[in-house]
Amino acid sequence: MNRNLIFACLIVLQSNVFLFSQNDDDAFYIKEIYNYSLSDAKTYEYLRGLCKDVGPRLSGSAGAATGVEYVKTNLEALNLDRVYKVECMVPHWEHHNASKVSLDIDGKEMQLNCTPLGNSVSTNGKIITGKIIEVKHLDSLEKLGKDQIEGNIVFFNRPMDPTLLSTGHAYGAAVDQRVYGPTKAAKFGAKATLVRSMTTLIDDLPHTGVTVYDSIYKIPALAISTKDAEYLSDQIEKDPNVQISVFSDAENFEKKLSHSVVGEIKGSDFPDEIILVGGHLDSWDLGEGAHDDGTGCAQSMAVLETLKSMNYKPKRTIRCVLFMNEENGLAGGLSYAKQSNDLGEKHIAAIESDGGGFTPRGFSCTAEESVFIEHFKTLNTLFEPLESYDLYLKKGGGGADINPLKSQQGILIGLRVDNARYFDLHHTAADVLENVNQRELELGAAAMTSLVYLIDQYGI
Ligand SMILES: [Zn+2]
Numbered sequence: 538m539n540r541n542l543i544f545a546c547l548i549v550l551q552s553n554v555f556l557f558s559q560n561d562d563d564a565f566y567i568k569e570i571y572n573y574s575l576s577d578a579k580t581y582e583y584l585r586g587l588c589k590d591v592g593p594r595l596s597g598s599a600g601a602a603t604g605v606e607y608v609k610t611n612l613e614a615l616n617l618d619r620v621y622k623v624e625c626m627v628p629h630w631e632h633h634n635a636s637k638v639s640l641d642i643d644g645k646e647m648q649l650n651c652t653p654l655g656n657s658v659s660t661n662g663k664i665i666t667g668k669i670i671e672v673k674h675l676d677s678l679e680k681l682g683k684d685q686i687e688g689n690i691v692f693f694n695r696p697m698d699p700t701l702l703s704t705g706h707a708y709g710a711a712v713d714q715r716v717y718g719p720t721k722a723a724k725f726g727a728k729a730t731l732v733r734s735m736t737t738l739i740d741d742l743p744h745t746g747v748t749v750y751d752s753i754y755k756i757p758a759l760a761i762s763t764k765d766a767e768y769l770s771d772q773i774e775k776d777p778n779v780q781i782s783v784f785s786d787a788e789n790f791e792k793k794l795s796h797s798v799v800g801e802i803k804g805s806d807f808p809d810e811i812i813l814v815g816g817h818l819d820s821w822d823l824g825e826g827a828h829d830d831g832t833g834c835a836q837s838m839a840v841l842e843t844l845k846s847m848n849y850k851p852k853r854t855i856r857c858v859l860f861m862n863e864e865n866g867l868a869g870g871l872s873y874a875k876q877s878n879d880l881g882e883k884h885i886a887a888i889e890s891d892g893g894g895f896t897p898r899g900f901s902c903t904a905e906e907s908v909f910i911e912h913f914k915t916l917n918t919l920f921e922p923l924e925s926y927d928l929y930l931k932k933g934g935g936g937a938d939i940n941p942l943k944s945q946q947g948i949l950i951g952l953r954v955d956n957a958r959y960f961d962l963h964h965t966a967a968d969v970l971e972n973v974n975q976r977e978l979e980l981g982a983a984a985m986t987s988l989v990y991l992i993d994q995y996g997i
């Protein structure tokens with residue numbers, strides 16, 4: 538980022554931190570929300586259940602189906618006005634941890650830490666062996682052309698940029714290799730693809746994530762750990778003809794019926810104005826889907842649990858939605874929005890937590906500049922009782938699951954967190970309960986509940 542751009546960003550950030558006098562009742566209520574969230578709320582218990590009793594919740598798996606029942610039962614226990622499921626057809630993809638990537642170094646087999654990418658195809662029970670072509674960018678494939686790629690194994694090895702302050706931006710700038718690299722390499726005749734894991738950390742954990750094929754070009758695609766990506770790159774430099782063997786046991790099955798789950802407290806004055814809080818219920822199958830996105834689900838459920846336990850009677854309808862299939866298809870977000878549009882509903886605001894259960898920094902929101910300045914600066918003021926957390930709203934995105942609600946022209950909001958450590962764990966076997974800090978998780982739930990309360994009180 539150049540210096541002018543950094544300066545411009547700083548001005549935008551500062552202009553969004555407003556200082557206004559606060560309303561005493563709101564200050565009192567928000568403090569009560571924090572008191573409950575940090576003492577008696579069930580946020581961590583919800584997350585513990587999702588991670589330890591349910592476990593990984595890959596779309597189409599038995600775990601995902603158990604997850605649906607788990608959140609439904611827990612929402613029903615809150616005595617809400619309505620709890621229901623919304624159908625969606627999800628991909629059903631599996632692998633069985635037998636995939637292997639190995640190098641032949643002077644007759645010695647060196648195994649690399651790998652995992653198949655989500656939705657990827659298998660090697661059909663065979664081991665594919667070949668020469669490796671290392672590239673950093675998708676464009677490099679055109680430069681090399683079919684002559685150099687055909688019959689070989691393409692290795693995408695562009696690291697996430699550690700100098701970008703937002704790890705989310707660094708991820709966004711590197712993830713094209715994983716999402717579109719394999720199908721593009723297939724068009725040039727590659728027979729398999731390896732992709733460097735999406736993290737700034739150099740370690741042994743392979744990070745999975747979705748790859749998207751076009752309808753014709755499908756070749757096996759696997760992630761390897763960053764440490765092994767560096768090792769592999771070194772070996773190619775020593776011997777450009779070094780041979781690699783790839784075996785993938787990934788399998789795609791017929792689509793399956795699955796569900797998102799909704800819990801609702803009906804509004805007293807404006808029942809047709811919906812305020813949504815949500816996260817995604819599905820996860821990858823390597824860990825427990827703790828930060829991605831058990832924390833967002835637990836926090837969203839805790840918003841309703843907290844308001845109920847405080848005996849709060851909302852003016853507007855408040856809904857918690859646990860979406861299915863964000864990771865490899867977005868079927869839950871799309872079917873929820875379709876059903877909502879068909880019913881002529883209006884979401885005035887939707888808040889998604891899908892950046893990990895880390896310390897909250899505030900919210901990003903899609904509001905028009907005029908709305909943002911006139912209205913949200915007041916909300917910023919109301920966050921003042923939370924002095925030490927310096928929460929504030931800034932312009933930005935909402936979240937993948939709530940984006941399909943854009944046509945209803947409400948405001949889409951994302952919980953912003955300190956994301957420095959998120960991509961150390963994201964889509965790995967280390968995304969487990971033990972790597973979530975209870976207090977950080979609860980602070981996020983408290984921030985979400987407070988914002989829901991303020992939007993309920995003042996509208997948009
Ligand atoms: Zn997620």
